[in-house]
Amino acid sequence: MKHSLTLRSAHVLAVAAYGLAMFASHVAAHHSTAEYDSSSIVEARGEVVSVLWRNPHVRFRISSEAIDGDDRIWELEGTDVTRLDRAGVPHDLVELGDVVTFAGNPSTRNARRMYVTNLLLADGREILLRGSAQPRWASNRLVSTDPVVDPASSTPAADAGDGFIGKVLVPTRGPAPAWLNDPPLTAAAREGRAAYDAVTDDPVLGCVSPGMPRVMTRSGPYAIRFIRQGEDLVQQNEWFEIGRLIHMDGRNPPADQPYTPLGYSAGRWDGAALVITTTHIDWPYFQLYGLEGVPQSRAMRFVERFTPSDDSATVTYDISATDPATFTETVAYEAYVTFRWDPALQFLPYDCIEEEHQGQ
Numbered sequence: 001m002k003h004s005l006t007l008r009s010a011h012v013l014a015v016a017a018y019g020l021a022m023f024a025s026h027v028a029a030h031h032s033t034a035e036y037d038s039s040s041i042v043e044a045r046g047e048v049v050s051v052l053w054r055n056p057h058v059r060f061r062i063s064s065e066a067i068d069g070d071d072r073i074w075e076l077e078g079t080d081v082t083r084l085d086r087a088g089v090p091h092d093l094v095e096l097g098d099v100v101t102f103a104g105n106p107s108t109r110n111a112r113r114m115y116v117t118n119l120l121l122a123d124g125r126e127i128l129l130r131g132s133a134q135p136r137w138a139s140n141r142l143v144s145t146d147p148v149v150d151p152a153s154s155t156p157a158a159d160a161g162d163g164f165i166g167k168v169l170v171p172t173r174g175p176a177p178a179w180l181n182d183p184p185l186t187a188a189a190r191e192g193r194a195a196y197d198a199v200t201d202d203p204v205l206g207c208v209s210p211g212m213p214r215v216m217t218r219s220g221p222y223a224i225r226f227i228r229q230g231e232d233l234v235q236q237n238e239w240f241e242i243g244r245l246i247h248m249d250g251r252n253p254p255a256d257q258p259y260t261p262l263g264y265s266a267g268r269w270d271g272a273a274l275v276i277t278t279t280h281i282d283w284p285y286f287q288l289y290g291l292e293g294v295p296q297s298r299a300m301r302f303v304e305r306f307t308p309s310d311d312s313a314t315v316t317y318d319i320s321a322t323d324p325a326t327f328t329e330t331v332a333y334e335a336y337v338t339f340r341w342d343p344a345l346q347f348l349p350y351d352c353i354e355e356e357h358q359g360q
Contacts (some may be wrong), residue, residue, distance in 0.1 A: 029247045034198035036105040036115040043103040055081045055352040075113040078129040082348050098122055100125060103136055164312040165226045168338035177333055180290050184328045189294055196293025207352040209240045211261025211283030212304050241350045246276055253280055254312050259298055273307040284325055297325035315339040
């Protein structure tokens with residue numbers, strides 16, 4: 001599902017406006033990872049009765065009836081398809097009728113639902129469906145989700161004279177600043193954060209594309225790149241195939257500029273660094289790693305700085321945010337992530353589809 005330059009803002013804004021009632025159909029199929037207890041592991045065995053190999057997460061239904069006579073169904077949710085594709089995991093690795101052993105983090109709200117981390121196939125291969133997962137059964141026959149790159153299929157090298165423009169950049173998270181332990185929130189923002197339930201209130205459920213700054217600050221391992229569009233830039237994100245137009249001619253937003261999930265982004269060069277200021281954002285929450293569910297207002301002013309080094313093979317990403325309805329002062333996070341150019345990686349399609357499983 002693409003989030004193009006013209007945006008599907010009407011749909012996303014409706015979701016933000018109507019809240020949880022609008023999310024019900026997504027929650028039924030795709031659940032927030034906050035629902036799962038990462039400190040616990042549950043293991044079971046059964047027959048695969050349905051498979052959905054689609055973003056945002058692969059999903060399986062597994063019946064243990066043939067194993068223990070219990071005809072209730074396990075609902076399993078795993079990693080995203082993009083990660084599996086990058087690791088070279090084939091889509092037909094798990095098929096209907098396969099008897100598998102599985103383990104993962106159980107749901108805190110529903111019995112027999114889990115975020116699956118390990119899957120043991122009948123042929124003895126063990127699939128590690130999470131980057132942090134450790135082998136449980138078949139340490140010598142693992143199918144890992146670590147990326148596999150083929151230099152022969154690399155994208156053409158970006159123009160060395162164009163800095164980091166055109167390069168596929170993958171993120172690594174940096175250390176958290178001290179203020180994150182006690183963020184300078186307004187009283188209203190603290191109240192809103194306390195009321196936030198990550199399992200039910202997260203707007204990015206199912207195939208709902210994220211807005212700013214979520215698309216940059218909570219996009220996981222997905223790659224980004226900048227491409228030129230005339231005098232402007234487009235910042236593309238592999239996550240949801242989002243394209244964000246960066247106005248580079250110095251013009252301010254027009255008086256009638258609409259508020260949209262991605263907002264209005266104006267960029268400028270500060271030496272080799274790209275500085276982007278985004279305003280006119282209509283997205284309900286400000287989110288960082290370690291800071292969830294903070295309500296933001298239309299007054300949010302979000303500034304990003306991309307500073308290249310190592311001949312533009314490394315790009316440091318700094319951010320700051322100003323919103324008097326959210327923060328009592330401007331907050332800044334230097335080296336929030338470091339992007340690194342990997343010439344052997346290609347952009348992969350996200351292809352987010354919410355639909356019924358194959359099978360029962």
